Amino acid sequence: MAIIITDECINCDACISECPNNAIYEPDSEWALSDETSLSGTVTSPSTGEEIDADEKHEAISDEFYFIVTDKCTECKGFHDEPQCASVCPVDCCILDEDHEETEEQLLAKKVWLHGE
Template sequence: MAIKITDECINCDACIAECPNNAIYEPDTEWTYADETALSGMITVPGTNEEVDANESHEPISDEFYYIVTEKCTECKGFHDEPQCASVCPVDCCVPDEDHVETDEELLAKKAWLHGE
């Protein structure tokens, strides 16, 4: 499943550099699928089959604390043994997102999609 950042986030900035998928954004920051990934042009988002422009800006998910874009989160599968955001978070606010459960296979396929593998 994806990871989410709870409202207990203190905006310390520890997690953002640890994410291999660039799925974590600062509060009130727009995001794109293309940010630090191999994605460009029109793409089909896994799990939703929605076609979008990878470079299109999306509204911030939070304007108060750091947030994780679910569609870009792979729980660090294929990179690390555990989610790096959770391992460096000083207040333990990076937690599993029960609303977005994915298998290891789905997470690895998402990693390959994001990085053109």
């Protein structure tokens, strides 16, 4: 599963530097899959098989609190033993996203897709 940030977020900034996938964004920030990953141009999504523009800017998912881009979240698989955002969050608002279940194999494949490693 990907991680989500709930509306209990206090915008403390503790999580953003901990994310190895650069999947966490400040409130009201545009985002792209290519932001600080190896993705660029047209890529094929590992989850849907669709071709997408990795450089396309998307609207913020939240304008009130930090947010995690599901397509970039790997729960830190391949980097750490546990999600780093959840481990540093002082208010425990980084939780598993029940709506986006993924196996460890899928999460590791996403890591390779994002970073080419």
